[in-house]
Amino acid sequence: xxxxxISEKLNLKILVEGDADREIKGGYCGDLLSWVMGRAQSGDxxxxxxxxxxxxxxxxxxxxxxxxxCENATLDKDAQERAELQDxxxxxxxxxxxxLANKLGExx
Amino acid sequence: MSNFKxxxxxxxxxxxxxxxxxxxxxxxxKDLGFNPEIVRKVVIALYExxxxxxxxxxxxxxxxxxxxxxxxxxxxxxxxxxxDVALAMKEGYSTAPDNVRSLGFGAGMGLPNIKKYTDEMxxxxxxxxxxxxxxxxxxx
Numbered sequence: 001x002x003x004x005x006i007s008e009k010l011n012l013k014i015l016v017e018g019d020a021d022r023e024i025k026g027g028y029c030g031d032l033l034s035w036v037m038g039r040a041q042s043g044d045x046x047x048x049x050x051x052x053x054x055x056x057x058x059x060x061x062x063x064x065x066x067x068x069x070c071e072n073a074t075l076d077k078d079a080q081e082r083a084e085l086q087d088x089x090x091x092x093x094x095x096x097x098x099x100l101a102n103k104l105g106e107x108x
Numbered sequence: 109m110s111n112f113k114x115x116x117x118x119x120x121x122x123x124x125x126x127x128x129x130x131x132x133x134x135x136x137x138k139d140l141g142f143n144p145e146i147v148r149k150v151v152i153a154l155y156e157x158x159x160x161x162x163x164x165x166x167x168x169x170x171x172x173x174x175x176x177x178x179x180x181x182x183x184x185x186x187x188x189x190x191x192d193v194a195l196a197m198k199e200g201y202s203t204a205p206d207n208v209r210s211l212g213f214g215a216g217m218g219l220p221n222i223k224k225y226t227d228e229m230x231x232x233x234x235x236x237x238x239x240x241x242x243x244x245x246x247x248x
Contacts, residue, residue, distance in 0.1 A: 031212055032212060032213075032214075032215035032217070033211075033212040033213055033215070034156060034159075034213065034215045034216075034217035034218050034221055035215045035217050037152055037155065037156065037217070037221055038152070038217050038220070038221040038224060038225075042144065042145070042148060050212045052123075052211055052212065053123070053124050053127075054123060054126060054127065054159075054211055054212060054213070055212065057126065057127030057130070057131065057155065058155075060127075060131060060134070061127065061130055061131070061134060061148075061151045061152055061155045062148065062152060063144070063148050078124055086131065
């Protein structure tokens with residue numbers, strides 16, 4: 001299932017479109033960047049509240065399919081610019097990482 | 109392919125630019141056609157090391173040498189050095205200050221991640237002088 005399809009089914013708001021046709025292979029929840037860096041898998045949908053420029057770098061380098069900012073966490077302006085530059089899809093939801101991950105699990 | 113060399117100067121305490129060197133290396137490796145999993149290993153390790161230069165060392169230098177068989181990285185700084193390398197290698201051990209933790213760093217996973225994603229890792233560190241880290245990822 002692609003990022004675009006998941007964003008529609010989970011009713012996610014698109015903050016940065018990025019590569020919305022990319023396939024999502026799994027999911028990961030976490031806010032400690034090195035923890036995520038070491039454990040998230042390529043193609044994961046990453047649920048977090050970290051909307052800073054370093055989170056974008058982690059998603060880019062760890063090869064996550066997209067970032068979902070949970071519970072309406074904000075995306076910093078410089079993070080938005082970096083995401084646009086690096087073609088990282090950033091989505092947003094008012095729901096928690098737990099709720100969203102459960103829903104993703106049912107879809108995959 | 110002849111060997112390819114890249115050099116980066118990493119400024120200290122500038123978290124908005126942290127990851128630029130790793131991002132550039134990712135692009136180069138992708139353009140050269142390396143396996144995506146090899147690229148991922150290299151850039152995860154390099155980003156963690158790059159972040160360490162920013163957080164702990166006041167910046168430093170990165171040299172990357174790319175050959176078909178191996179990606180070698182040398183990171184050099186003139187920071188405070190690591191008093192106990194074995195302790196610093198333990199998962200969860202961190203000396204990152206609170207302002208850095210608020211950005212999402214300081215989980216104590218940096219050096220363990222570097223070890224996990226490289227085939228060779230060597231640290232030479234002298235307190236008060238600086239640290240040099242040698243990393244290698246083999247392509248086969």
